Amino acid sequence: xxxxxxxxxxxxxxxxxxxxxxxxxxxxxxxxxxxxxxxxxxxxxxxxxxxxxxxxxxxxxxxxxxxxxxxxxxxxxxxxxxxxxxxxxxxxxxxxxxxxxxxxxxxxxxxxxxxxxxxxxxxxxxxxxxxxxxxxxxxxxxxxxxxxxxxxxxxxxxxxxxxxxxxxxxxxxxxxxxxxxxxxxxxxxxxxxxxxxxxxxxxxxxxxxxxxxxxxxxxxxxxxxxxxxxxxxxxxxxxxxxxxxxxxxxxxxxxxxxxxxxxxxxxxxxxxxxxxxxxxxxxxxxxxxxxxxxxxxxxxxxxxxxxxxxxxxxxxxxxxxxxxxxxxxxxxxxxxxxxxxxxxxxxxxxxxxxxxxxxxxxxxxxxxxxxxxxxxxxxxxxxxxxxxxxxxxxxxxxxxxxxxxxxxxxxxxxx
Ligand SMILES: Cc1cc2nc3c(=O)[nH]c(=O)nc-3n(C[C@H](O)[C@H](O)[C@H](O)COP(=O)(O)OP(=O)(O)OC[C@H]3O[C@@H](n4cnc5c(N)ncnc54)[C@H](O)[C@@H]3O)c2cc1C
Numbered sequence: 001x002x003x004x005x006x007x008x009x010x011x012x013x014x015x016x017x018x019x020x021x022x023x024x025x026x027x028x029x030x031x032x033x034x035x036x037x038x039x040x041x042x043x044x045x046x047x048x049x050x051x052x053x054x055x056x057x058x059x060x061x062x063x064x065x066x067x068x069x070x071x072x073x074x075x076x077x078x079x080x081x082x083x084x085x086x087x088x089x090x091x092x093x094x095x096x097x098x099x100x101x102x103x104x105x106x107x108x109x110x111x112x113x114x115x116x117x118x119x120x121x122x123x124x125x126x127x128x129x130x131x132x133x134x135x136x137x138x139x140x141x142x143x144x145x146x147x148x149x150x151x152x153x154x155x156x157x158x159x160x161x162x163x164x165x166x167x168x169x170x171x172x173x174x175x176x177x178x179x180x181x182x183x184x185x186x187x188x189x190x191x192x193x194x195x196x197x198x199x200x201x202x203x204x205x206x207x208x209x210x211x212x213x214x215x216x217x218x219x220x221x222x223x224x225x226x227x228x229x230x231x232x233x234x235x236x237x238x239x240x241x242x243x244x245x246x247x248x249x250x251x252x253x254x255x256x257x258x259x260x261x262x263x264x265x266x267x268x269x270x271x272x273x274x275x276x277x278x279x280x281x282x283x284x285x286x287x288x289x290x291x292x293x294x295x296x297x298x299x300x301x302x303x304x305x306x307x308x309x310x311x312x313x314x315x316x317x318x319x320x321x322x323x324x325x326x327x328x329x330x331x332x333x334x335x336x337x338x339x340x341x342x343x344x345x346x347x348x349x350x351x352x353x354x355x356x357x358x359x360x361x362x363x364x365x366x367x368x369x370x371x372x373x374x375x376x377x378x379x380x381x382x383x384x385x386x387x388x389x390x391x392x393x394x395x396x397x398x399x400x401x402x403x404x405x406x407x408x409x410x411x412x413x414x415x
Contacts, residue, residue, distance in 0.1 A: 053127025192240030
């Protein structure tokens with residue numbers, strides 16, 4: 001495990017920091033980092049995001065690992081991590097591009113035609129067009145290959161009908177990547193085809209979902225005879241599962257790279273500032289014991305994250321650390337938030353940023369944490385992955401894998 005930058009990495013970090021210092025406002029270290037989850041985007045925020053991304057693109061700091069021909073710098077994954085670490089020390093707009101840049105761009109690079117790469121990648125990199133992922137459906141989440149949104153060929157177009165759900169950012173996105181069923185007589189993984197869809201097409205209805213934290217970050221998206229030209233197909237007809245796996249693999253790497261010590265410092269500061277029984281809460285031995293437990297687990301996560309960084313630095317593909325990081329990190333984040341809210345007593349029920357300690361960071365985290373245990377693979381699915389692919393335990397029995405999709409029993413009587 002490498003804890004320090006190599007001399008080249010240190011020089012790169014200094015260069016990134018130098019540019020950020022000239023172009024962004026540093027965070028005040030005495031305050032908590034802004035809790036911008038990328039979920040409350042109004043038109044003004046979207047404009048700020050686009051302006052920041054264009055500024056980065058002009059200076060050569062956007063999607064730096066992408067090939068130069070699409071506007072990137074052919075940088076190493078480790079250099080991207082270093083830039084992200086430095087950028088996180090500045091007050092910059094929320095990252096509305098994570099899905100496009102981290103998952104969908106790489107999918108177009110792997111499976112797109114030369115025309116598709118030329119048309120979509122440069123504007124995605126500059127942030128002029130924002131992208132969403134249209135995979136999950138009401139009856140297809142963990143079991144994504146059970147999806148039912150259909151695409152039927154009509155001339156040189158495809159007609160899409162069905163419903164997607166939990167589509168992050170679909171309400172402000174210009175383009176979406178969608179997996180559809182094109183052959184119900186094939187086995188469930190074999191009858192799928194992947195498309196790029198213009199989110200402004202006629203027949204698309206986006207309905208934001210109101211979340212418990214007050215935000216509406218994701219949506220239901222309905223497709224009624226939506227026309228998609230065959231030139232927007234990504235990969236071959238029937239090869240959608242393979243293309244979707246590229247997206248999902250990149251999602252895992254992106255989530256894995258996000259591991260770190262989280263918010264422990266903020267929690268420690270809260271325990272010092274909050275009073276219990278007339279004394280600072282930090283002096284209570286039960287509070288100290290709890291903090292020690294969170295500290296040990298946060299550090300374990302941080303060092304597991306370093307293993308991923310070390311692998312990236314050596315040019316290796318990260319191993320299963322991504323799944324482990326999320327399987328441990330998401331429940332830990334939820335437990336820390338619950339403890340912080342409890343520590344605040346009656347004030348824990350107040351989510352007003354002006355009134356609650358630390359700009360209501362913990363109230364927000366408490367309400368958002370359950371979603372993070374589901375997004376990008378639920379706790380149970382991550383444990384299945386670790387059991388099957390890391391520990392090599394016997395796989396789950398999948399009785400429907402080889403059957404024609406239309407013969408799999410379901411509650412859908414119109415099938
Ligand atoms: C914040 C957030 C953002 C999201 N953004 C997007 C997005 O942009 N685009 C998109 O397409 N989707 C998105 N999703 C959807 C996400 O991918 C799904 O919610 C997730 O895959 C789980 O699917 P599901 O909700 O249908 O739950 P289900 O798959 O129905 O699971 C229900 C429960 O059953 C358990 N379970 C299911 N299968 C198994 C199994 N084989 N073994 C053991 N337990 C099992 C699950 O762990 C879970 O507890 C988002 C979700 C969240 C919370």
